[in-house]
Amino acid sequence: MNAVGLIFTDGFDVDIDDMIERRTLASIPFGGRYRLIDFPLSNLTNAGVKNIGVITKKNYQSLMDHVRGGDEWDLNRRFTGLTILPPFSTAATSETESYENRLEGLVANISYLRYLHEKYVIITGCDYIWNEDIEAFYRAHVASGARLSVMYTKKDIEKTTKTESTYVRIGDGDKVTKQEISNTRPKGAYTSLNTYIMEREDLMDILFKAFRSGKKSFRREVIRPMIEKGEANGYEAKSPIIHIDEITNYLKGSLSLLDKDVRNAFFSNDDRPILTRVMDSSPTKYGENAKVTNSIIADGSVIEGEVRNCIIFRNVHIEEGAVVENSVIMTDTHISKGARINYAVLDKNVTIEDNRWLSGYITHPFYCKRNSII
DSSP states (O other): OOEEEEEEOSOSSOOOTTTTSSSOGGGOEETTTEETTHHHHHHHHHTTOOOEEEEOOSSOHHHHHHHTTSGGGTOBOSSSBEEEEOSSOSTTSOSSOOOOSHHHHHHTTHHHHHTOOOSEEEEEOSSEEOOOOHHHHHHHHHHHTOSEEEEEEOSOOOOOSSOOEEEEEEOGGGBEEEEEEESSOOTTOEEEEEEEEEEHHHHHHHHHHHHHHTOOOHIIIIIHHHHHTTOEEEEEOOSOOEEOSSHHHHHHHHHHTTSHHHHHHHHOOTTSOOOOOOOOOOOOEEOTTOEEESOEEOTTOEEOSEEESOEEOTTOEEOTTOEEESOEEOTTOEEOTTOEEESEEEOTTOEEOTTOEEEOBTTBOEEEOTTOBO
């Protein structure tokens, strides 16, 4: 494919501050073994994209540890591959200030784009989880002759925060007729997935002019004018989509994987595997009195208590007498005897002591920060 990929690792339209206090959005664990970055990385590499720039802002050490040189995605190559694009690296950002929006993040990385040879650029983020045929998106864009293509979905994307999302209206011939930015979906509009494709030289020219004129918003001051001029086509995403914009949707999206059909839609396409960093762990050990129902449990855990409808990451220990249900339990967490956990998200390395009861609800889950002791 004659295209380079750019992935934003921070969320600009999310309200999930607790989970990204010490990590970037792209590093959030998902599904028992994955990180959010795995989905856009896999989508791009499955389509044949060989050059991918990962645009970072802050708290990206764990992200770098995870992706390393891009070996798992076959991106550790001599002349092409994975490039981490940190802030503070160009004249567009100072030594003390990082970028604040998508436009500034792109402007800060014009130098990366300048020395590439691919004709097109595919821009995407990490707040939508999907397994999409990016090659079909690319082919549709080239065939359309449009200056810009925008990926959207007709599916109803649940939204529980007041953060703004992007919506588009589609006319004849898949022409994008209007873009709207709102905290609720306008009637008759579809959700834009903030995934775009355009020519690299054209994008660099737009970014250079935007920087010189002091523009601040990629969606409002770059994408919207192109749509208003009739220069944009739409492409409907075909795959199921999970939107991670806050804790509630993170829990709902995680637990949706317990449905076999949903799980297969993401992970059972042999042509488009979702790849991740492989961790060598011993098999999970189940105690004599353990009870597990409808759950995903990663390697290296010890389950002696009762688990129902949960996503359990690696190296989790649930002692006998503990009951955990409808929850996501991340790596290296210890839940002691007599504890009861319901509708909760326990971050990494949490310790729940004897007989503690923690409960939220599916619309208001209980969240416990990493390294907490309760």
